[in-house]
Amino acid sequence: MTKYIIKRILHALITLGIVIAIVFVLLRQMPVEGYFNNFDKYTPAQISVGLQKLGLNDPIPVQIGHYFKQLLQGDLGTSNKYREGYPIAKIIAKKAPISIELGLISLVVALGVGLPMGIMMARSTRTKYKLWDKFGTVFIVVVQAVPSAVYHLLIQLYGSELLGVSMLFDMDKKITWILPIFSLAIGNIAYYAMWLRRYMVDESNKDYIRLARAKGVPAGKISRVHIFRNAIVPLVQYLPNSILFTLMGSLYVESLYSIPGMGGLLVQVIKLQDNTMVQALVLVYAGISVLGLLFGDLLMALVDPRISFTKKEGAR
Amino acid sequence: MEKQPETIMQIDDLHFAFTLRGQLLHVLRGITLDVYKGESLAIVGESGSGKSVLVKTLMGLNDGNGYVESGHILYEGKDLTTLKTDAEWRGIRGREIAMVLQDPMTSLNPLKTIGWQIQEAVELHQDLHGEEAKQAVYKILGEVGIADAPRRYKQYPHEFSGGMRQRVVIAVAVACRPKVLICDEPTTALDVTIQAQILGIIKEMQKKYGLTTIYITHDLGVVANVADRIAVMYAGDIVEVGRCEEVFYDPRHPYTWALLSSLPQLGVKGEPLYAIEGTPPNLFQEVKGDAFAPRNPGALKIDFVKRPPMLAVSPTHKARTWLLDPRAPQVNPPEHIRALREKGRALKLCEEEGTHA
Ligand SMILES: Nc1ncnc2c1ncn2[C@@H]1O[C@H](COP(=O)(O)OP(=O)(O)OP(=O)(O)O)[C@@H](O)[C@H]1O
Ligand SMILES: [Mg+2]
Numbered sequence: 001m002t003k004y005i006i007k008r009i010l011h012a013l014i015t016l017g018i019v020i021a022i023v024f025v026l027l028r029q030m031p032v033e034g035y036f037n038n039f040d041k042y043t044p045a046q047i048s049v050g051l052q053k054l055g056l057n058d059p060i061p062v063q064i065g066h067y068f069k070q071l072l073q074g075d076l077g078t079s080n081k082y083r084e085g086y087p088i089a090k091i092i093a094k095k096a097p098i099s100i101e102l103g104l105i106s107l108v109v110a111l112g113v114g115l116p117m118g119i120m121m122a123r124s125t126r127t128k129y130k131l132w133d134k135f136g137t138v139f140i141v142v143v144q145a146v147p148s149a150v151y152h153l154l155i156q157l158y159g160s161e162l163l164g165v166s167m168l169f170d171m172d173k174k175i176t177w178i179l180p181i182f183s184l185a186i187g188n189i190a191y192y193a194m195w196l197r198r199y200m201v202d203e204s205n206k207d208y209i210r211l212a213r214a215k216g217v218p219a220g221k222i223s224r225v226h227i228f229r230n231a232i233v234p235l236v237q238y239l240p241n242s243i244l245f246t247l248m249g250s251l252y253v254e255s256l257y258s259i260p261g262m263g264g265l266l267v268q269v270i271k272l273q274d275n276t277m278v279q280a281l282v283l284v285y286a287g288i289s290v291l292g293l294l295f296g297d298l299l300m301a302l303v304d305p306r307i308s309f310t311k312k313e314g315a316r
Numbered sequence: 317m318e319k320q321p322e323t324i325m326q327i328d329d330l331h332f333a334f335t336l337r338g339q340l341l342h343v344l345r346g347i348t349l350d351v352y353k354g355e356s357l358a359i360v361g362e363s364g365s366g367k368s369v370l371v372k373t374l375m376g377l378n379d380g381n382g383y384v385e386s387g388h389i390l391y392e393g394k395d396l397t398t399l400k401t402d403a404e405w406r407g408i409r410g411r412e413i414a415m416v417l418q419d420p421m422t423s424l425n426p427l428k429t430i431g432w433q434i435q436e437a438v439e440l441h442q443d444l445h446g447e448e449a450k451q452a453v454y455k456i457l458g459e460v461g462i463a464d465a466p467r468r469y470k471q472y473p474h475e476f477s478g479g480m481r482q483r484v485v486i487a488v489a490v491a492c493r494p495k496v497l498i499c500d501e502p503t504t505a506l507d508v509t510i511q512a513q514i515l516g517i518i519k520e521m522q523k524k525y526g527l528t529t530i531y532i533t534h535d536l537g538v539v540a541n542v543a544d545r546i547a548v549m550y551a552g553d554i555v556e557v558g559r560c561e562e563v564f565y566d567p568r569h570p571y572t573w574a575l576l577s578s579l580p581q582l583g584v585k586g587e588p589l590y591a592i593e594g595t596p597p598n599l600f601q602e603v604k605g606d607a608f609a610p611r612n613p614g615a616l617k618i619d620f621v622k623r624p625p626m627l628a629v630s631p632t633h634k635a636r637t638w639l640l641d642p643r644a645p646q647v648n649p650p651e652h653i654r655a656l657r658e659k660g661r662a663l664k665l666c667e668e669e670g671t672h673a
Contacts (some may be wrong), residue, residue: 013426026620126380207422214417215437215492216410219402230427305472306426 005298011293015067019286020279024064027275032056034275037084067279076283081274085210088280092262098171099248099261106181107243110188117189118196121226126199136193149252152183156256169257180257184250188242192235199231237300241292248285321352324496324528325374330387330397332373332552342599343369345552345607346387348626351496356519358531358539358560359548361574364596365540367532371498375413376405410473411441414494416518418501420481424473430484437491453491459524460487460517479510483517490521497527503538515542536579540564545632548572548576551596551607558633565660568635570615571608573653604657606637614647 032047033039035054042050051057055066070077076088083091094171117136124132159179160167170176203209204227213220254263266285269277301307332344343366347357351357359367372378374389376399391412399405417423424433434453436442444452454465460483473481482502489497499518503621519542522529531542539546539560548556548561548571556569567573577590594611597603606612609619610655618624618638627640638644648654 207417207419208425211415211417211423211488212425212436213402214375214409214415215488216408216440217436218406223406226425226428230425232428255508304427306474 004301008090008294008297012290016283016287016290019290020067020071020180020283023279023282023286024067025060027279028056028060028063030273030275034273034278035080037081053156054216058220071283074162076280077276079269079274079277081272082277087281088277091277092280092284095260095262095265098259099254102177102181102184102259103245103250103260105177106175106184107188109181109185110192113185114189114192115196117193118200119223121193121197122200122227123205123223125197127205133197136197140190140194143186148187152256153251155179155183155186176257180253180259183253183256195235197233199234200227203227203231231306234285236303237296239272241289241297244288244292244295249290321355321408323350323352324392326388326390327351327374328388330370330373330389331385332378333367334379334382337380339600340601342385343382343552344373345599345603347552349547349554349557352545354526354528354533355544356522356529356542357510357545357547358505358533358543359547360532360534360536360539362534362575362592362596365549366552367549368386368500371415371500371530371532374408374496374498375415376402377409377415387522394506410437410492410494412494413498414489414492415495416482416485416489416497416499416502419505419616420478420485421505423485424481426473429470429472431471434484434487434491437488437509441492456487456491459490459521460484461513462487471575473657478506479514482506482514486514486517490525495528496530497522498530498532500532501534502531504533504535511538512541518542536576542575546574551603552599553607555608555637556635558629558635561660562630562633565655565656566629566633568629568633568640568648569608569637570612570639570649572635573607573649574611576653576656577650578600581627616644616647621643 018145027034032051035056036042036047039047048057058066074089076092079086079088079091117139120132121136122133124130147182156167157178159182163178165173165175165179168176169180198229209222209226212226213219217226248262251264251267253259254261266278266281269281327347327349330344330347331342334341334343347370359370361367369378369382373384374391374396376396384397386561389395391408396408399408431450431453434456435449438449438452438456442449442452450469453469457465457468458621462480462483473484476484486502497518502518503514515538518529521527529542531538533539543560545557545559547554548563548569550571556563556567556572558566563572564576567576574590574592578592581591591612593613597607597610604623605621606615606619606624609615612619616638622638624636624638624641626634627635629640630633639647649657
């Protein structure tokens with residue numbers, strides 16, 4: 001088991017290294033303006049001195065080597081346009097917490113509402129009128145068909161009126177948290193409900209459920225111990241990813257409620273051509289994705305005995 | 317004279333239908349059948365004849381779009397057709413009637429150890445818990461021929477071969493301590509070499525626990541091996557029922573003739589295997605007369621008009637065919653079926669292979 005985990009972590013690190021190197025090389029193809037604030041004010045001589053100082057005149061492999069060394073020391077570099085000379089790590093540390101907090105709460109809400117909803121829908125497919133299933137399906141279809149920008153806006157407009165609160169986010173007034181959290185959760189609610197329902201219906205038609213019924217296991221226990229337990233397995237794999245992705249914040253929701261979070265930061269620095277920050281943020285996001293996949297696979301292996309820790313993943 | 321066997325279950329004029337896109341599919345059309353205590357009854361018939369639906373009806377396990385239209389299933393004085401909800405069925409499922417399904421590869425929960433799955437049955441029906449229940453599981457594992465029980469207990473289904481999994485499924489069924497064991501094609505999905513072992517284990521369990529067994533199969537070779545009595549099903553109806561040797565050596569219904577003729581063992585070397593012409597009737601429509609008549613080259617006129625009654629050949633042997641009516645003309649079965657009859661007489665099999673009951 002430890003061997004499997006170490007192997008997976010090594011794989012993850014290698015993947016990450018490759019991603020960083022590729023982005024690094026691509027960014028170096030961009031005009032050098034991205035490394036200077038107020039590029040136009042510099043004379044060519046100043047520029048070449050600056051480049052020399054930044055090590056940008058070295059051959060690319062050497063530069064990559066330097067960059068990795070810097071990263072290993074825990075240094076993400078400094079911003080050169082967004083906030084000139086300011087350490088990038090500090091910028092992220094200031095903006096990330098609110099995104100993470102909102103994201104995690106919304107994820108809890110999504111799981112807390114989406115999973116029971118999926119269970120209710122799956123169960124109701126066995127009843128005569130399938131009321132819950134129909135109701136839930138309408139909800140899911142609406143959430144997926146309507147562009148998210150539209151329902152985010154509607155939630156903000158009607159929600160603030162309904163609750164009688166300001167349209168904008170205020171860190172200290174918890175009631176203003178409700179709408180953005182709901183906005184952030186609604187897509188995931190639909191997602192979890194839809195897939196859990198699908199997987200549960202699939203499982204409940206399997207032979208082993210028939211055998212469990214033939215054994216005389218009560219319906220409630222079959223639903224909990226056999227169907228739900230087995231249907232949750234494929235969802236578990238994506239859970240770490242959705243948790244980690246909340247770190248990024250949501251560009252749209254955060255700008256809608258003017259939340260001072262991470263969402264939109266990447267877009268902003270790309271527009272500004274702040275190359276070092278683009279590089280650092282891509283690294284963070286890539287790291288999150290790779291970590292999410294890694295934890296997903298590990299969790300999956302924990303809950304499904306058919307995935308062996310010793311053999312290659314997926315061996316049955 | 318044998319003493320009258322005791323009936324454990326009486327199926328009486330059972331009609332069962334599925335609603336399918338607004339239409340009714342009449343899958344069982346008036347099944348009447350007695351099951352005797354301790355016997356081993358085989359139900360044979362071609363694919364789609366309703367064998368699985370019949371046994372699922374006995375346990376209330378049919379899909380939600382099916383329902384009993386009319387008829388009764390009397391089990392120890394209780395009419396099972398009156399049971400509706402899962403809660404009402406619970407006293408029957410497992411406790412009275414248990415089932416072994418066709419495909420052992422899919423009949424076990426892949427995420428639970430096999431020990432857990434057997435123990436679930438033990439705890440439900442033997443009222444044992446904890447360590448005691450575990451010991452009971454070890455014992456059952458031994459009985460179905462799985463050695464090294466403590467280690468096997470902790471393993472998952474994917475660590476077992478098909479034959480081993482079917483042993484586990486049998487263990488689950490037996491752990492319920494049922495009176496009736498239904499085996500729906502228990503060996504169809506298995507290797508030929510394993511089939512005999514599995515049949516052997518079922519027979520052993522039957523003897524050990526005094527089970528009444530109902531086998532479903534379309535393999536007549538299996539039937540000869542395990543059954544005391546045979547019921548032949550065609551298009552949702554039982555067309556012939558009798559002791560094993562009676563149905564094998566003295567079949568009366570033209571469908572049974574056709575079924576036996578298609579047995580490879582009866583074929584003549586070098587000639588193509590007999591295949592029944594035509595297709596079974598469309599059960600969305602009402603079937604008139606004898607359902608097999610359109611496929612029976614020697615059908616009588618009345619076969620197309622009126623459903624034949626169950627007529628007795630002997631006290632234990634009945635067939636639903638007008639040929640048994642005294643007014644019917646003499647129709648001789650095909651050549652090889654007559655040969656079978658001769659063979660049966662010569663062997664006097666009736667005496668040797670009596671029932672266990
Ligand atoms: N849920 C259902 N809805 C509609 N029709 C069904 C349903 N379940 C079974 N049937 C139909 O009932 C008929 C009898 O099916 P059944 O499974 O009992 O056949 P069988 O004799 O067991 O065949 P096999 O030997 O292939 O297992 C078939 O025509 C089948 O299509
Ligand atoms: Mg079947």
